[in-house]
Amino acid sequence: MDDQAHAARAMWNQLHDLWTMTPRCQRSLTRMDQALRQASKEVDWYAVLPAQAAQAVLKTYFxxxxxxWGGRAEEPTFKARIRSVMSVDIPQGRDLQIKRVHRRWGVVNIPRVGRVRFRWTKDLPVGKRADKDNRITGARLVKDALGWHIAFRVQSLQPAPEPHGGGQVGIDAGVNGPANLNMFWFSNDHTGGPANTSAEVADNDLAVGRMVDEISHSTYWKDSAIFVVEDDSQNGLDHVDGHRAPVQIISPYAQHGTVDSHYYSQITMIRTVEQILGIHPMNQKDSAATPMFGAFTGKADTTPFTAVPNRTSLTLGVSPTPSCGADTPAAQDTDAAPAPTSAAVPQAERELAAQWKTWASHQRLTGAHAVPDYANAEQMNRYTWYQTHAWTKPYPGDSKVYAPNDVPGAYLPSAESDG
Structure with a gap:
């Protein structure tokens, strides 16, 4: 298969050279086809590529x-040996001669190679199930880090969907339900807005809770997995590792009430999502990553989750009070740690808090001119910490509560500034 793929790549490059060197008025599919047939006769190693696969290279290039020309893509380019994906096209479905030999396996005929076994992962219209409206029209062989894979082109006659009688819906919620992959961005836990740190985190927690509540009470819950991950941990180090960030997995098949201390990363999470969706890795990084096996179980628990109301006011720290009035939080939970309920600054710390408020007003934290990661990380960490601890508790590792200009590293530019 490697020889066929290299021949197909070389044929593409020969077509590209011929096309770009030919005057525009003389370029045509017929001319390229004649040149391709002549090259196949003169170049011995082109013979490893079946004639139909060679024609598929020409059609794909054209x-x-x-x-x-239609504005849907950039110009075709030369395919380098290392950077290009190795692939071979089988344009005729009748050449494949697919047969299912086992519940999990099938065999397929590959021209110039012979009968090859492949893993049967989806129903295919073969044998008695195939007809003029439902049939396999071809296949494409692609090589990645895991080896060669085959993708079949299937022609299928689908019935027209029933008219949607409800109201307007978003792009992810159509007649047949939500998309297989949906991404939500709840950004308030980055802090720095009009409300104080505790209120913004409570706002984010409430949004996540309501989303989980909605999904877990729907008919799609039994097939769902929700991954809750932070963009970063506000650059704040903890007592174990400065790169740590929490991740929650919420699913009928997730381990419930368990803290999994295995080493995971953003890449292992992506690999897990790919496995769930049944798609191939995108590159070498996620191909080499180990899925988060330890976070899941084979026995489903479809008990739904019910969101609890916020116990911290969502308008805590907003001044003046918004026109709609202050948010009224729920009562405290006696079985949980006390939630922040006041943004009052102690009398002795009001001058210090005022200095930090002035500092925050120049950091582009919110509004029309907000800039991500604009603030100095050392100062932003302490600003968040001081707000949360009533301006009285030093930041971990410090001996006192600092004013903005006295923070160690305050004059170093932000490492991730986009400004």
Whole structure:
């Protein structure tokens, strides 16, 4: 298969050279086809590529130019040996001769290779299940870090969907339900807005809780997995490792009430999502990553989750009080740690808090001119900490509560500034 893929790549590059060197008025599909047939006779190692696969290279190249002319893609380029994906096209479905030999396995005929076994992961219209409206029209062989894979082109006649009689819906919620992958961004836990730190984190927690409540009470819950992860931990180090950030997995198949201390990363989470969706890795990083097996169980618990109301006012720290009035939080939970209920600054710390408020007003934290990660990380960490601890408790590792200009490292520019 490698020889066929290299021959297909070389044929693409030969077509590209011929196309770009030919005057525009003389370029045509017929001319390229004649040149391709002549090259196949003169170049011995082109013989490893079946004639139909060679024709597929020509059609794919010509379609790439049509996509370019239609404004849907960039111009076709030379395919380098290392950077390009190795692939071979089998344009005729009748050449495949697919047969299912086991519940999990099938065999397929690959031209110039022979009968090859493949893993049967989806129903295919073969044998008695195939007809003129439902059939396999071809296949494409692609090589990645895990080896060669085959993808079948299936022609299927689908019935027209029932008219949607409800109200307007978003792009992810159509007639047939939500998309297989949905991404939500709840950004208030980055802090720095009009409300104080405790209120913004409570706002984010409430949003996550309501989303989980909605999904877990729906018919899609039995097939759902929700990954809750932070963009970063506000650059604040903890007592174990400065790169740590929490992740929650919420699913009928997730371990419930368990803290999993295995080493995971953003890449292992992406690999896990890919496994759930049944898609191939995107690159070498997620291909080499180990899925988060330890976070899941084979026995489903479909008990839904019910969101609890916020126990911290969502308008805590907002001054003046918004026109809609202050948010009224729920009562404290006696079985949980006390939630912040006041933004009052002790009399002795009001001058210090005022200095920090002035500092925050220049950090582009919110509003039309907000800039991500604009603030100095050392100062932002302490600002968040001081707000949360009533301006009286030093930041971990410090001996006192600092004013903005006295923070160690305050004059170093932010390492991640986009400004």
């Amino acid at each position: 379609q790439a130019w049509r996509n370019c």
